[in-house]
Amino acid sequence: MHRFVHLTTVLAAVLSHGTAALAGGTFRISPEVAFEGRFFGEDPLFEGQFDRVQGGLILSGDLRWTNDDRNVRVLIEPYLRLDSQDDARTYFDLREGSVFYRAGDWDFLAGVSQVFWGVAESRNVVDIINQFDTVEDFDEGEKLGQPMLRVGRATDYGTFEAYYLPFFREREFAGVNGRLRTALPVDEDAATFEREGEVFAGDFALRYSNRFDAFDLGLHAFYGTSRNPVLTPDAAGTELAPFYPRLVQGGVDLQYTSGPWLLKLEAVGADTANDTFASTVAGFEYTFFDIRRSGVDVGLIGEYLHDSRDQARAPVTLFENDMFVGTRIALNDTQDTEILAGAIVDTETSGTVASVEAQTRLGDRFLLEAEARLFIGSDDPLVEPFQDDDHLLLRLTYFF
Secondary structure, eight states: OHHHHHHHHHHHHHHHTTGGGGGGSEEEEEEEEEEEEEEESSOOSSTTOOOSEEEEEEEEEEEEEEOTTSOEEEEEEEEEEEESSOGGGOEEEEEEEEEEEEETTEEEEEEEEOOOOOOOSSOOTTOOSSOBOTTTOTTSOOBOOEEEEEEEEEETTEEEEEEEEOSOOOOOOOOTTOSSOOSSOBOGGGOEESSTTGGGSOEEEEEEEEEETTEEEEEEEEEEEOSSOEEEEOTTSSSEEEEEOEEEEEEEEEEEEETTEEEEEEEEEEEOSSOEEEEEEEEEEEEEOSGGGSSOEEEEEEEEEEEOSOTTTSOOOSOSEEEEEEEEEEOOSTTOOEEEEEEEEETTTOOEEEEEEEEEEETTTEEEEEEEEEEEOTTSTTTGGGTTOOEEEEEEEEEO
């Protein structure tokens, strides 16, 4: 963490050099604060874990400056979480701290940023640039900020992008006292790397994207360090040590849109020192719009997930041979009320991770979010450590 803080300090110094020009553009600051509670239905499974109630305070927002010509943008998004139970869940991250510049068909970005690739709902196997913030969100829904240099060009044949990632972000895990952790806690300080240079080895990625009539296509190539570590017990058998292998990966994401239908595919082929494998997600989303003229939209989602890795030598994954079924409900009301419910089911063990997420605005300043998550299947070796971690999360965010 101290290395990352040093990088953000350097970035801040670079940004401060151009403060004299800021007066000529548009400046906006949008802070927000959130109060959060997680409530677990069962006593913890492992010794040392806290009991049933976990409180949190989140301070975040963004600071944005855009010049008058709208071809230069400075964006800063700090994120601070304070947790009442798990020290590993109290942390600071710079989600964004970047300078963006556009010159004709070319654009350039330098700093800390977040990049999203993919079309699927349940999991995005092509989404490789950022490290996932698994302390924040169990299902890989949140990301850590990634230091990068990005160059892009828009042409008549599509958009081309090149990335250089000079610093690797290690994955963070729940602490000994935390819930939603493995039977053995993870010692992040014991992390090892296959590549020389470790966190400073540098990663590279190329991306091509375009739209062909009803098709949205993305292609990528990546060389660097895997974001997903292999966890192995230490010599004493009391903790897990992360190992980050070299990763070479190529992939495609494709979406076909036809009226209420969305057909989706994500696929990657990858190579590490121990394995060559493929990961795929394929499925559909069908939306019933304006049901009985109520303004309500209901989407039905189905996806199949497959990962061909040898599980004895691979990072732990819940997505080896699974089905995802879900529904998305948008009330389209003035409160922007939305509900997303779904479940990932292992087709071999019937192990299931189910969740319901809902959000609605309360007036102009507040956002209320609720999430319930269930872990079903004590016979599934990947679900079993979380069998007593069914929980309800409530979050109230105030926008200044």
